[in-house]
Amino acid sequence: MLDDNLKAQLKAYLERITRPVELVATLDERPASQELRELLQDIRALSDKITVVEKNDLPVRKPSFLITQPGAATGPRFAGVPLGHEFTSLVLALLHTGGYPPKADADLLEQIRHLEGDYEFETYYSVTCHNCPDVVQALNLMSVLNPRIRHTAIDGALFQDEIEAREIMGVPTVFLNGKLFGQGRMELAEIVAKLDQGAAAREAAKLNAKEPFDVLIVGGGPAGAAAAVYAARKGIRTGVAAERFGGQVLDTLDIENYISIPKTEGPQFAAALERHVREYEVDIMNLQRAQALVPASTPGGLIEVRMENGASLRAKAVILATGARWRNMNVPGEEQYRTKGVTYCPHCDGPLFKGKRVAVIGGGNSGVEAAIDLAGVVAHVTLLEFAPELKADAVLQRKLRSLPNVEIIVNAQTTEVTGDGHKVTGLQYQDRVSGAQKSLALEGIFVQIGLLPNTDWLKGTLELSRFGEIVVDAKNHTSLPGVFAAGDCTTVPYKQIIIAAGEGAKAALSAFDHLIRS
Incomplete structure (x- = not known):
């Protein structure tokens, strides 16, 4: 099932497991069950801490398998053969069940452990979907941390009857306790916030308590990431407020034109952007949607960015790098049948x-x-x-x-x-x-x-082109003093990742120049 190269890589990962892991398979006579049996045996052979048992009389989907600890009955379940983009989800589920610590904020992990209630999640994915792993991995981790949370990741191509019955026409699609919970990419913190009703208010209070930034960057795509690195290297207090770090790159499959990187995938590139930014003292505030920009009331005063959750962030200079989104057809029926075809x-x-x-x-x-x-x-x-x-x-x-x-x-x-x-x-x-x-x-x-700039929230605040792009000059100045812009949300031509990154660097240098001169 797995080639020698993949086995070698997986074996190295599985050496990080510190406690026993049991894979409980429930199979039938379909070819996919035989494929799954071979995959699980390959995994078992790579670690003495992993065992495989078959319990084909369990009332669960077939083929599927539970990743758990001996004697337990909770943990993440895969219905299907998790290869393709979901192979990483499988590896992480094995590691986390086996005691390897997850790379997530400690406060968020504690929040998951203390969630009250019983949650039965089902996620429909496709092995070619590059948006699905984030959702699958988040819910898998939650099911490892909290025994009252259960999660089954379901290969929609293998369970077409369920796809038809539930009228699923887009992945990832998540059901919670039998009801639709969400569709599309969702991050761990976003899922937890939907379950923990008080999370938004607590997060807003944390943001309101922050001291003013020297430079606040709104947006976490290539332009925002580059701006953050260049600003932080100047030794100034830098913050990034992003609706989702990585931006539209997260929705890009293959990237083959970023110089020095012959080929990568969008989610990998986005993760690399975030890792680079975190090398510096940058305050990353993810899952934050900007709602309004309030210019400084006096020359050299603080600029305010109001967030959708009610919080306000203040800064001496602001860089807008909000990117763009897919353009809609804007015809009757499009919105009604979104995700339904x-x-x-x-x-x-x-x-x-x-x-x-x-x-x-x-x-x-x-x-x-x-x-x-x-x-x-x-x-x-x-x-x-x-x-x-x-x-x-x-x-x-x-x-x-x-x-x-x-x-x-x-x-x-x-x-x-x-x-x-x-x-x-x-x-x-x-x-x-x-x-x-x-x-x-x-x-x-x-x-x-094509694309539309994410600038609706800026209408009437600064100069926009007839296409909704932020008008900038050669040094990324906008029509407002102390406010700069970069990337796909601006009038700079050719919406490319490498151009957005370069513009982000320019915007940060211009913002620094503004600070030292004012």
Whole structure:
């Protein structure tokens, strides 16, 4: 099951286990059960602290296995064969069950241990989803720390009957005690905050008590991370308030154009950004959404950033690095059927549409790449492009046109997403040449039409372009004294990770120059 290289790596990790771990498998006659049996035997052979038992009469999903301690019946469970992106989740579950300390804030770990109530979590994932591991790993850890928390990570491709019954069309999807709890990427602190009702108020009080920063950076993507490193290296008091550290990089699959790194994946790159920032004395305030910017009332005075949870942070200079988000089609039915057939991540959700007919909206590189990937999974892909021709690179277009189950429609303006009240059944579009209204019968729609800057909260406060971007000059000054901006939320052209990082560094240097001159 595991190749020699992977076995060697896993063996090195398993040497960190300090207490016995028991893998309790519940299997049937399906091929996936045999695959799982082989995987568990490979793992058992790599550590004398791991045992494997089969209990095929348990009333649980088959195939599945529980990671626990001998004599116990709690801990994380995987329903399926956790390979692909979920292999790391498996390794961490083994380590944490085996006594290896988790890398998380000590206060947060204690908060999890003292959660009251009984929680039965179920997470549906796909092995190609790069957003799923964060959720799976968080809930697995919670089930290790607190015996009243149970978690089963379910491979949606293997349990298609449940996917259909629960009308799941996007992963990760989490159920708590049988009811929908959340969809999409969630971090450990975010999940705990949803369970602990007093957490938000306590966090707001902590933020309000902080002394003013020399530089406060709003946003934790490549621009924000670079700004933090450059500011901290100047020896000034630096803070980062981020809705999620890593930003949109977390939603990126392959990164192959960041100079000196031939290839990496978005979540890995985001983790590296955070590790680098934490090398310095930077106050990282994660899961914090900014709500308003209040300019200084007097020259050289403090600038205030008000957060959604009611807290306020103050600083002598502020760097806005809030990034961008996927652009919506803004047509009837899109919002109604979001996660019910309308999705924005082909890598995450593609396996859920195996054998079905789908559409990709957008003919740029992202759209064409999505169509190519989906063509290997779904029955048929229709790509719709608003312009008279595709905008993707020629090599991608050639690959797309070579696929037998792909249709390309140009001059197509999507006008409506249609459905039956529960899930997508198709879309309507207008032929921009003839003006004719046409329809397509579909079960999934993947939207890939570019980005929108995360600047809605700044309207009326500083100068924005007609596209909502923060207007900056060559040194990242905005229209407000002491306020700088960097990255995809600004008017700087070419929204690329490497450009955002460079702009973040420039913004920090400009902010430092502002501080020493004022």
